[in-house]
Amino acid sequence: MADSNPAVTRPSGSERPWTAPTAAGPVAATVRLPGSKSMTARALVLAAVSAGSSTLRAPLRARDTMLMAAGLQAMGATVSTGDDDLWVVRPRPMHGPAKADVGLAGTVMRFLPPVAGLAEGPVTFDGDPRARQRPMAPLIDALRRLGVEIEATGGGNLPLTVRGAGRVTGGEVTIDASSSSQLISGLLLAGAAFDRGLVVRHVGPPVPSAPHLEMTVQMLRAVGAGIDDSTPDVWAVQPGRLAGRAWDIEPDLSGAAPFLAAALVTGGAVTVPGWPSSTTQAGDRLRELLSAMGGQPGLSTRGLTMRGTGAVHGLDADLSEVGELTPVLAALAAVADSPSRLRGIGHLRGHETDRISALARELGSLGADVTERPDALEIRPRPLTGGRFETYDDHRMAHAAAVIGLAVPGVELTDVACTAKTMPEFPALWSAMVGEKTGDQRGVER
Ligand SMILES: O=C(O)C1=C[C@@H](OP(=O)(O)O)[C@@H](O)[C@H](O)C1
Numbered sequence: 086m087a088d089s090n091p092a093v094t095r096p097s098g099s100e101r102p103w104t105a106p107t108a109a110g111p112v113a114a115t116v117r118l119p120g121s122k123s124m125t126a127r128a129l130v131l132a133a134v135s136a137g138s139s140t141l142r143a144p145l146r147a148r149d150t151m152l153m154a155a156g157l158q159a160m161g162a163t164v165s166t167g168d169d170d171l172w173v174v175r176p177r178p179m180h181g182p183a184k185a186d187v188g189l190a191g192t193v194m195r196f197l198p199p200v201a202g203l204a205e206g207p208v209t210f211d212g213d214p215r216a217r218q219r220p221m222a223p224l225i226d227a228l229r230r231l232g233v234e235i236e237a238t239g240g241g242n243l244p245l246t247v248r249g250a251g252r253v254t255g256g257e258v259t260i261d262a263s264s265s266s267q268l269i270s271g272l273l274l275a276g277a278a279f280d281r282g283l284v285v286r287h288v289g290p291p292v293p294s295a296p297h298l299e300m301t302v303q304m305l306r307a308v309g310a311g312i313d314d315s316t317p318d319v320w321a322v323q324p325g326r327l328a329g330r331a332w333d334i335e336p337d338l339s340g341a342a343p344f345l346a347a348a349l350v351t352g353g354a355v356t357v358p359g360w361p362s363s364t365t366q367a368g369d370r371l372r373e374l375l376s377a378m379g380g381q382p383g384l385s386t387r388g389l390t391m392r393g394t395g396a397v398h399g400l401d402a403d404l405s406e407v408g409e410l411t412p413v414l415a416a417l418a419a420v421a422d423s424p425s426r427l428r429g430i431g432h433l434r435g436h437e438t439d440r441i442s443a444l445a446r447e448l449g450s451l452g453a454d455v456t457e458r459p460d461a462l463e464i465r466p467r468p469l470t471g472g473r474f475e476t477y478d479d480h481r482m483a484h485a486a487a488v489i490g491l492a493v494p495g496v497e498l499t500d501v502a503c504t505a506k507t508m509p510e511f512p513a514l515w516s517a518m519v520g521e522k523t524g525d526q527r528g529v530e531r
């Protein structure tokens with residue numbers, strides 16, 4: 086289904102085993118990171134449902150965002166991704182028949198079906214085997230109640246076919262989005278184009294990932310949407326045409342997690358240039374979280390510099406708003422000098438893999454004492470030894486393994502190619518940061 090772009094396709098057999106490099110001493114590097122996955126995804130979708138052309142400066146070129154671009158193109162939008170630094174999106178009337186490969190991208194599988202409701206004709210969605218297990222049912226139900234016809238071939242999951250009528254009635258809908266904030270973001274991003282606009286009311290256990298919802302609201306406002314989020318758990322988008330615009334995509338701050346963690350593990354210093362002084366990205370919370378674990382963050386016009394102090398402390402934190410940071414924080418917790426409790430992360434069981442189980446199993450297999458709770462991880466550090474580390478197609482499991490590998494020789498990832506989901510250049514950047522001479526040095530100054 087996907088095109089032949091290597092950043093997109095993930096044929097079986099593309100796995101690449103990798104032994105994580107061990108740091109010979111404190112790392113000292115400036116690491117230039119690619120654009121934010123979450124901002125790139127939203128900018129692409131908003132551009133496709135807007136009235137005029139849009140541009141994305143410094144977008145993320147990775148599997149998730151290329152699949153988003155391909156899905157929008159399949160529905161008729163023109164998305165020019167030839168220039169690494171500037172993508173151009175020209176909206177066109179959306180239509181089927183079309184097929185969209187979501188890969189393993191939560192953003193693609195939750196953001197595109199509402200757009201497909203606006204298309205005329207059938208659009209079929211499917212993805213990697215694991216994508217068929219990720220929560221979709223609340224979105225399918227909500228879209229149906231908003232007037233969209235959906236053939237749910239996969240029951241409440243993928244695959245599914247949206248039989249769009251070229252317009253969506255819209256109006257008010259309730260949804261239980263406790264399994265993923267993306268269920269709400271997806272509805273909101275398309276909602277201004279619905280005939281009656283959209284009022285989304287969340288009912289159920291708390292919605293995770295508040296910063297991501299804030300990003301959705303702010304980016305909608307930036308293209309002229311009238312949106313009211315003043316009532317907790319209710320979002321109201323007025324109907325109206327959105328304006329195309331020029332987006333400057335910020336560096337991916339969640340993708341910064343393993344690099345900043347390297348400063349703590351090795352007692353070194355890592356700078357990420359272009360760190361925004363104000364942002365809705367969840368990764369900005371790394372400043373306080375890594376500070377609680379012993380790092381010293383300093384934000385200046387050069388970017389964010391994280392300095393290690395030689396000590397890594399355990400962490401007791403509710404990570405419900407920043408769940409995607411959990412794998413790297415869990416890795417740090419495993420090499421810390423005191424126990425950790427990472428709480429509020431039940432929804433991670435529906436991520437790229439069940440991250441609670443996966444982290445418990447893999448950290449445990451290296452020697453850490455880990456207790457898996459329904460919505461938490463308790464990690465008591467013990468001396469670790471190298472060994473096989475299964476990455477479960479999960480880019481952030483690979484990041485976690487790389488962080489431990491800095492301190493523990495012989496951590497062997499079953500696959501590092503899964504990092505292409507959000508950062509195809511991860512292995513090269515990582516090796517260059519650690520000082521391996523053989524690697525591609527682009528993006529890293531030492
Ligand atoms: O909207 C987004 O861009 C995202 C929202 C979050 O999803 P969940 O709320 O499902 O955790 C986050 O974990 C994911 O990496 C990206």
Ligand SMILES: C=C(OP(=O)(O)O)C(=O)O
Pocket residue numbers: 189190191192409436437481507
């Ligand atoms: C949960 C994540 O991704 P997705 O957008 O596929 O949900 C993530 O990147 O950590």
